[in-house]
Amino acid sequence: MTPVIVQERDCYTADEVNLLSLPLKKGYRMSMNNCLYDKALHATKNECGCIPPFYTIGAMGDLPVCRGTNLYCAYGIFDDVVQARPVGTAK
Secondary structure, three states: OOOOOHHHHHOOOOOOOEHHHHHHHHHHOOOOOHHHHHHHHHHHHHOOEEEOOOOOOOOOOOOOOOOHHHHHHHHHHHHHHOOOOOOOOOO
16 A cells, blocks of 8 residues: 555644644644644744743743743633634644
């Protein structure tokens, strides 16, 4: 059986998507929950300039932990993660 390339089948398997904040090398796989979490983390990084205190994996680079108004900003993003944001993080 010849494998079908992603572009032809127009979908991915769990092992073909590497979410930047939840990397495959650390055992994370693609799921709806992980995808939304990854989206919220990157939106927090871009919009608030920090990472939430509960994110401890360390795959997002050297960013300050959200505190004060930045923490409020982060929680606002996580409370409304389905809002349309132009954050594409999968590689």
